[in-house]
Amino acid sequence: MKPYSYSFYKFFTNFSNKTKSDIITLLRDGPLSVKGITRKIGGEQSKVSHSLRDLRECHILNVRHEGKQRIYSLNEETVTPILEIVERHVRKNCLRCGR
Numbered sequence: 332m333k334p335y336s337y338s339f340y341k342f343f344t345n346f347s348n349k350t351k352s353d354i355i356t357l358l359r360d361g362p363l364s365v366k367g368i369t370r371k372i373g374g375e376q377s378k379v380s381h382s383l384r385d386l387r388e389c390h391i392l393n394v395r396h397e398g399k400q401r402i403y404s405l406n407e408e409t410v411t412p413i414l415e416i417v418e419r420h421v422r423k424n425c426l427r428c429g430r
Contacts, residue, residue, distance in 0.1 A: 342389045350374065350382045355391065355405065359414065362395075362404035 345351045353372045357363065363371070369379045383403060386392040391410050392403050405411055421428070 338389075342391075345386055345389055345391055348382070350378060351386055354379070354382055354386065354403075355410075355414070358392065358403060358405045359411075362402045364400045364402055366400075368403065 346355065350372070354368055357368060357371055365376065365380060365383065368383070369376045372379065383392065383394075387394060387403075390406055393406055394401050394403050396402070405414075
């Protein structure tokens with residue numbers, strides 16, 4: 332079996348990082364600006380901005396411009412279905428995880 336590429340690992344690393352995971356979870360409720368994301372998850376705007384950059388590089392997030400603001404949203408085509416599959420898996424198989 333062929334080993335996974337660096338890009339594969341980088342993609343999944345985004346989900347294991349607390350700040351990035353918080354951003355992904357937050358954006359499931361809808362698009363937000365950097366300021367809105369920072370306000371809702373707390374922390375420093377620079378840390379949130381770096382996390383957003385990494386999430387954009389892997390196309391986990393989309394970004395659109397509204398004037399000077401950047402509005403971030405989840406990649407509905409691929410990431411949302413992945414999250415739905417993971418949620419089904421967790422509900423079915425991970426009831427005791429994290430206890």
